[in-house]
Amino acid sequence: MIPVTLPPLRERREDIPLLVQHFLERLSKELKKRLDGVSPEGMAALVAHGWPGNVRELRNVLERGAVVAKSSVIQLGDLGLPVPDPARVLPPVGDPPSLEVVEKRHVADVLSWAGGNVTHAARVLGIDRMTLYNKMKRYGLRRSEEDEGAVAARRS
Numbered sequence: 001m002i003p004v005t006l007p008p009l010r011e012r013r014e015d016i017p018l019l020v021q022h023f024l025e026r027l028s029k030e031l032k033k034r035l036d037g038v039s040p041e042g043m044a045a046l047v048a049h050g051w052p053g054n055v056r057e058l059r060n061v062l063e064r065g066a067v068v069a070k071s072s073v074i075q076l077g078d079l080g081l082p083v084p085d086p087a088r089v090l091p092p093v094g095d096p097p098s099l100e101v102v103e104k105r106h107v108a109d110v111l112s113w114a115g116g117n118v119t120h121a122a123r124v125l126g127i128d129r130m131t132l133y134n135k136m137k138r139y140g141l142r143r144s145e146e147d148e149g150a151v152a153a154r155r156s
Contacts, residue, residue: 009051009058016047016058023059024074027066036072038065038079045081104139107132116143 009015020038028035038046042065051057061081065074097105107125114121122132136142 009054013047017043019055019058020046020062023062024066027063031066033066034072035066035069035074038062038074039076041076042074042079045076045079049081103135104141107135107139108141111136111141111143118143 009019020043024035024037027033046058046061049061053060061079062074064080065078069075069078107121110124111118111121114124118129118132118136122129125132127135
């Protein structure tokens with residue numbers, strides 16, 4: 001048996017919209033009810049919630065919302081969650097960045113954090129070194145300045 005460690009849902013908030021979509025598709029079939037999604041306020045509350053019960057609690061909250069919803073879109077009030085603190089929930093400004101932009105930023109941040117050490121950055125990103133080198137080339141990223149200086153000094 002291989003142990004798999006999965007962080008709690010509160011540490012994977014970016015997964016919540018995908019999980020919501022998945023559960024709503026299943027609940028729609030189970031309840032034989034059209035479910036088109038969750039209102040923006042409802043989704044903000046789902047993302048802001050602490051999820052002590054993890055994914056199971058998310059499913060239960062969505063099931064409750066699906067049962068009491070008066071339309072095909074589940075509203076915040078249907079979920080039975082506390083209203084999120086507006087200071088903690090930032091409304092979207094403009095279009096969200098593309099996956100490519102997000103990936104480029106993340107790879108650059110991890111490379112910087114790792115001090116330009118590609119092996120360490122690749123390990124943190126969960127990819128092999130060649131994949132990281134390919135991403136660096138694709139996005140025009142370089143190692144940190146001090147690392148580049150050390151490489152240049154070794155070549156001279």
